[in-house]
Amino acid sequence: MALHDIRLKVNGVEYTAQVEPRLLLVHLIRDVLGLTGTHIGCDTTHCGACTVLLNGEPVKSCTVLAVQADGGEVLTVEGLERDGQLHPIQEGFREEHGLQCGFCTPGMMMSAYALLQQNPNPTEEDIRFAISGNLCRCTGYVNIVKAIQYAARKLHPPQ
């Protein structure tokens, strides 16, 4: 199969790669770049465990081809920390017990990140809607909502 040259930025780092046109973005991220924090839970775009940001928008990276990300910017869970400090979303999931097994967590956090970028002061309804495409089987979602509220407060403290 003909290979395509692609160039993309992942977590701020420039990468070039030669990929088959059928290669999925999630496989590029996990298998080529070795960033295994992005998980595969269902292969069929329903669970959201593979959610990453592509050009600022949350996408399920198991339904995006790597070639579609050519020239784009990708943010994965590994790109959330800054200078060894957890991002408030990461802190929220840890402190509010927003995770149990942790498998859905990276995807959840990426959806939450996109939400808070667009809507710094989300209501509980906004949060529920924004991450309704991400499944969690452990938590009953209660603390996931709390974790995102924690992050929202920390990023935009009430005046």
Add this chain to the structure above:
Amino acid sequence: MEFQTIGKPTPYLGGEDPVTGRAVYTDDLRLPGLLVGRILRSPLPHARIVKVDVSKAQRVPGVVAVITGQDLATKYGILPVGQDETALAVDRVRYVGEGVAAVAAESVEAAEEALERIEVLYEPLPAYFDALEAMNAPPPWIHDDKPNNIEREYHHHFGDVERGFAEADYVREHSFFCPRLNHAAMEPHSAVASYDLQGRLTVWSSTQTPYYLHRTLSKVLGLPMNRIRVLKPYVGGGFGGKDEPLPHEIVAAKLAMVSGRPVKVTMTREEVFYLNRGRPDQYIWLKIGVRRDGRITAVECKVVQDGGAYCSYGIVTILYAGQLLAAIYDIPNIKYDGYRVLTNKPPCGAQRGHGSVNTRFAFESLLDMIAEDLGLDPVTIRARNFLRPNTRTVNDLRVTSYGLPECIRRVVEASGFFEKWRKLPYGRGIGLGCSHYVSGAGRAIIRSEMPHSNVVVKVDVDGGIGLYTGTAEIGQGCDTVQAMIVAEVLGVNLRRVRVVAGDSDLTPLDLGSYSSRVTFMAGNAALQAARQIRDRLADVVSRALSVPADRLEFRDERVFDRENPDRGVSFDEAVYMALQESGGTLVGKGAYSPPPEAQGGTYKGAGVGPSPAYSYSASVAEVSVDVETGEVRVERVWTAHDCGRALNPLAVEGQIEGSVSMGLGQALTEQVVMKDGRILNAGLLEYKTPGLLDHPVIESIIVESIDPEGPFGAKEAGEGSLAGVIPAIANAVYDAVGVRIDRLPITPERVLEALRKKTRTAGRPAEKPEAVVSASADA
């Protein structure tokens, strides 16, 4: 006594890893030369394998190894009495999706091409997809040694039900049906195996039961256990789906041995559904007799479970369904007939609340029906039947602490139950459901007298505390809770404790994360190990300070005289003093075995059901029912759970919320739909687990009955509250629109159908469950 660590809401130790992508799950492992393993699966539900030809597959470029059932012909199974599986089918396939051959290749593409080139000649056999049909089918049986396709049947009779029903003022019976479910843990199963030049096999697996895997690998592969190392990386949820040795783990190991290269076998989501091991389809017929005041005089129950093609945990599941009719209410007479039936479907196994959930749905529903007939409310009829703490049930289960009354009181109060029940407008309703569960099984699955849990605590010159445990953290928080117990005993900061877990080369035997056993059993072992260290340190410090050892307090990283707190040494100094005196490393070893009184009776099947302690739960659900569409929406759930003592309240609440969520799914949406042995909804869109928009507000309430034998009084928290949620919802639907849904899930179609029927035949009692009764009688 005031605790320093216990009882404080504590985020998981190492919780930074999953939030940063550093947590390594099995599929994340990368090893040099790693091959991709794939399994060829049967397209037929039941067939003889006439021939398997792998020659063309072996010639596919990139293929390194191909194996078939003949290479792994040793039978195994989680139960000593259920050794009926092989890792790949040898001469017969018994369900669609059963493995027939496997390949290891340099790439996914090569592996998949090789699978396509394996030629299998099948000779189809008659197949059965329903338990009642399978029980009445002629030979050939699905397993030649299981006549009538019955894996096992039990006929228990405790007390005297004939007398009990004769003494009853009112008797009512009803039948129920619950469908096949899948755990749908977010992480698909994965195993990686590597075989080194010294002839040692290493297996990493997303398993809840590393020790059982270890034993099974040894048996099937013919390697002594001491040449096998089993490691459990991060596990992305289990719920029972990963709590027995599974074919792909053995296949990965064999492929690694044959190829001499490391091999990874990761399931697709579709494969997870065919691997299954979830709750079985279940017919339930239940009859309860009561006195006018609601006091239960007798219970009779028949259960037929469709266990799929192999035993798996089946014999345990069918026993739990009957045994746990007891130990929640005071029932003087119980008769139980349970049939575990084989069909040509993927094997069922253990799923959260193992065996007890479906009969609990039936029981709590029927109890409400009877209460209404007698003019009692749901709380009163339950209260009339409370057990007393420290009793033995009619089937020889020992109950110690008993927090059910408190659970009911708390949810009734929090939900404003009596302000709403029978008072909400048509279309809105509220319901109550209760449940209980074991804090670990009183007897081990394997026939063994060894302790069920062992923990080693080591302290060395750096003052760090190593906690070595064989338990399997799967997200429930067992690493953290064991560390909290050790930190509490030694009076140190939690961060001083490092947990080393789930590595058979380093950690002692633990039976694993199933039957909600870990906090109780491994917790007790950790407590004992930590106390040994404490005693040793107390001895040294006591002599050095001339203070009696029993006056020493371990607190805030110090060891000091309780009566003169200034007189003391730091924890590090105490460790140093002890090491100076005796050298080496300070080692504490703890072990837990359930006491004989908690191991049940002597009758056949008595080994399932007994536990050192039972948890208790009560749930109230408030629902709205759209009478036009039949859609049920659960608005709010209040769940109170008696976990003995909440060692880590954050984790306990998390377990309650997760259980409510899974109960919600089972109540409203979840079922594996099959046709001719194929699964029609083997994916996470079609198999509908609750998403955030389906979710009610959940209010979790912790009840602490302080169990006399649990570590610091703790009991289980991970499973017990699930079962009560389902009848709470069903009872709420009845309160809302007056229809009794006795088949799960409570779909809009079923609600509409019931509403239509109700208008047609208002006032008529429910139909008798003829099908189940006659099928059982024939068997």
